[in-house]
Amino acid sequence: MAFKSLRVLHVETGRHLYGGAYQVLLLLRGLASLGVENILCAPPESAIARAAGPYATVVPLKITGELDPRLPWILWTAMDRWRPHLVHAHSRRGADWWAGLVAWRRRIPSVVTRRVDNPENAALARLKYGFFGRIIAISEAIARILRAQRVRAEKIRIVKSCIEPERFGNPYPREKVLRDFGLSQNSTLIGTVAQLIVRKGHARLIDVAPDVTGRYPAAHFCFFGQGPLMKALRRRAQFRKVFEHVHFLGFREDMDRIFPCLDLLVHPATMEGLGVCLLEAAAAGVPIVAGRAGGIPEIVHHGINGLLIDPANERELLSAILRMLQSPEEARRMGTAGRHLVEAKFSLQAMVQGNVAVYREILEAS
Known part of the structure; x- marks a missing residue:
């Protein structure tokens, strides 16, 4: 088959255009430039459904959640319509x-991208991935987990997530960002860009904040993201008496203009498939402190573009943050190295x- 005549049906159920959904949008754009016809099944109210129009035909995926019984029927109908x-x-x-089961029933080759590093029930994982011809892992760490669950190793391929470094070349003036956040012009911005969920480590960061701000009163922790822990984290910041130094700034679509204004990105996650926010920080020239977990060490090289710590060890977390604040020249050098690494x-x-390459392989095998 000539690659320009290829028609691919994509399924993406994420509601917001960050992380995996943003990677899908980049892939759609890249495939469209090669002449591939993309069909995207996505929730009609999702950000990717709105953004994908130039690169794909969007099929509304009107579901209420992952257990919505209409999902297999919608996918069956879409495959029947678009062939x-x-x-x-x-x-x-x-x-x-x-998607794998329905494609298997319709005898259409299929592939799945796995972006998370949390282990699944091994038996269910082998059953689920058995319907797919290939499994794309976005990091070596995820591939290791799949192999540990005895998913067939010959099906696993690694294709890492990407970033567009040029997006970070037009930052806001730093004084505007500080003014918008209600902070003084001498503030030091320590950013965390992640969903407000347990495994991202916000609570541990709040717990070390008093020691940081005690030594560096101009330090401010900026949490970008939303999630179920918002109220609990606010209470924790109040209890630790650092509420004036911890700022909950929600989900921002202009992070490409904010990232270069940060002095440090801290990501003490205990689980992470790869970490697109780390790629974005590196592309913006921001030094990083991050947990030695999942695929993070594939982006953050200790002592080169950031510092790796045991994410469960608050002493290590505090020490790494203080080292970055105490050594601004070293931090700047790491930021520059991170930009080169991403590029x-x-x-x-x-x-x-x-x-x-995975598409070609699976089509040739079918």
Whole structure:
């Protein structure tokens, strides 16, 4: 089959355009530039459904959640209508179950991208991934977990996430960001960009904040993201008496302009498939302190573009933050090294071509 005549049906159920959904948008754009016809099944109110129009035909995925019984029927109908040569499931939330099963029943080759590093029930994982011809892991860490669960190793391929470094070349003036956040012009901005959920480590960061602000009164912790722990984290900041130094700034669509204004990114996650926010920070030249977990060490090279710590060890977390604040020249050097690392190893072209190689492989095998 000529690649320009290829029709791929993608399934992405994420509501917001960050993390995995943003990677899907980049892939759609890259595939469209190669002449691939993309069909995207996505919730009609999702950000990717609105953004994907130039690169894909969007099929509304009107579901209420991953257990919505309409999902397999909608996917069946979409495959019947569009007759794709290949199905690519990009998210969980039921898509990784139903897309593979429905494609298998319709005898359409399929591939799934796995972005998270949390272990699944091994037996269920082998059953689920058995319907797919290939499983794309976005990091070596995720591939190791899949192999540990005895998912067939010959099906696993690694295609890492990417970033567009040029997006970070037009930052807001720093004084504007500080003014918008209600902070003084001499403030030091320590950012965390993640959902407000337990495994991202916000609580531990709040717990070390008093020691940081006690030594550096101009330090402010900026939490970008939303999630179920918002109220609990606010209470924790009040209890630790650092509420005036911890700022909950919600989900921002302009992080590409904010990132370069940060002095440090701290990501004490205990689980992470790879960490797109780390790629973004590196692309913006921001030094990083992050947990030695999941795929994070594939982005953060200790002593080169950041510091790796045991995310459960508050003493290590505090020590790493203080080292960065005490040594601004070293921090700047790490920020520069991070930018070079991203440009060399996490390019858009490499991500698109990696997926294309998997497509060719699975189509030739079918």
